[in-house]
Amino acid sequence: MKTPFGLLTYCSNIHPGEDWKHHFSVLQSSIPEIKNSVSKDAPMGIGLRLANQASLDLSETTNFExxxxxxxxNDCYVFTMNGFPYGGFHDVVVKDQVxxxxxxxxxxxxxxxxxxxxxxxxxxxxMQEGGxxxxPLSYRFWWKIESKNPLETLHHATTLATQKMLLVLDELIAIKEATGKVLHLDIEPEPDGILENSTEFITWYEDYLRPIAIQYFAQKGISTExxxxxxxxxxQLCYDVCHFAVSYEKPKVVVEKLAKANIAVGKIQISSAIKVNFTNDAETKLKAIAQYDEASYLHQVIARKADGTFEKYQDLNLAIEDYQTGKHEEWRVHFHVPLFIEQYGELSSTQSDIVDTLAIHKQKPFTNHLEIETYTWGVLPPEVQVPLNESIAREVTWVKGLL
Structure with a gap:
């Protein structure tokens, strides 16, 4: 839906369905109810997630029409899509295969x-813009920093991934020339991706993407400028608030770094992570966070020590196994939790990062697209689960209140 600060929607990756028939049936049963709650008298945008099979199905004329x-x-429209999870995302073990x-x-x-x-x-x-x-290129632990076989290295993967991305860029240029529509690929840094945070994203953009693209397009007679x-x-960048919060990045700093590097933000994914303060009642909080150790998704942990240094864990169970009293002051856990809840009993969330990010955006908008992304409703502890459509509507209403 339109707001004074851009188009707001939620991502349909919360809804199951890896083929189009299944996913469409869920959208048909859910979206009218949600729209009636949050955008009854105005068109509502949809952040459409399509798995590979669903994208093939929807490409068929009958399904598309x-x-x-x-x-x-239903007075709805699509302006942004989620092309991150290619395959199964519900009722399967996803983990690094995302x-x-x-x-x-x-x-x-x-x-x-x-x-x-x-x-x-x-x-x-x-509308002339979509994203x-x-x-973020790949999962970093599939690659090696150094190897006797250069094809196994992180550098090789980063270079090859960048070169492949330029093939998509060719298509975006052609679409713009043919239709006038400006479409952007929004790369989403996340813990343990090759691009984990703003520093790594900017370094990749400046040291890989720009030089490789300049050489690639020079062969087509296109100048550096x-x-x-x-x-x-x-x-562009997909600014996932949860992911940057897990990395302890301050929204103001990230936005300023991107502007200085002249990198655009394609969309803000409005999301919240779990925060655990171990400076008091540590054993109680360890038991509380253990309830979120589930088998479907990776829940990376970045732990902050008293001296300000960090320790990283590839998944929540590994952090729990390594727990020692007094070792860490705080954990940030990559677990997308409902936006409108700040406290989860003994645990808290990074909700304040959403508030800060949107406050910066309101002062000086840096993207046109805002997408709520909470996909973990089905794996939350029972005490914080409520009916899905009601939960989505509550999230949209909460964000509209901030805007």
């Missing part, structure tokens, strides 16, 4: 191009 007709009949296939593969390239072709047709006639969020403008328009 039926979806367009449904959107029109990155698979990664950006070193042709499968990821073809899937993303297919998604952009769909988005170009789904964007309303009066798709995606994986034109190439940099193309990159600024079409390769």
């Amino acid at each position: 039926a979806f367009q007709n449904w959107l029109s009949a 990155h698979a296939p990664d950006w070193t593969t042709n499968d990821r390239v073809q899937y993303t191009i297919r998604m952009f072709k769909l988005l170009a047709k789904l964007l309303p006639a009066d 798709i969020s995606t994986s 034109e190439t940099l403008a193309i990159l600024h328009t079409h390769i």
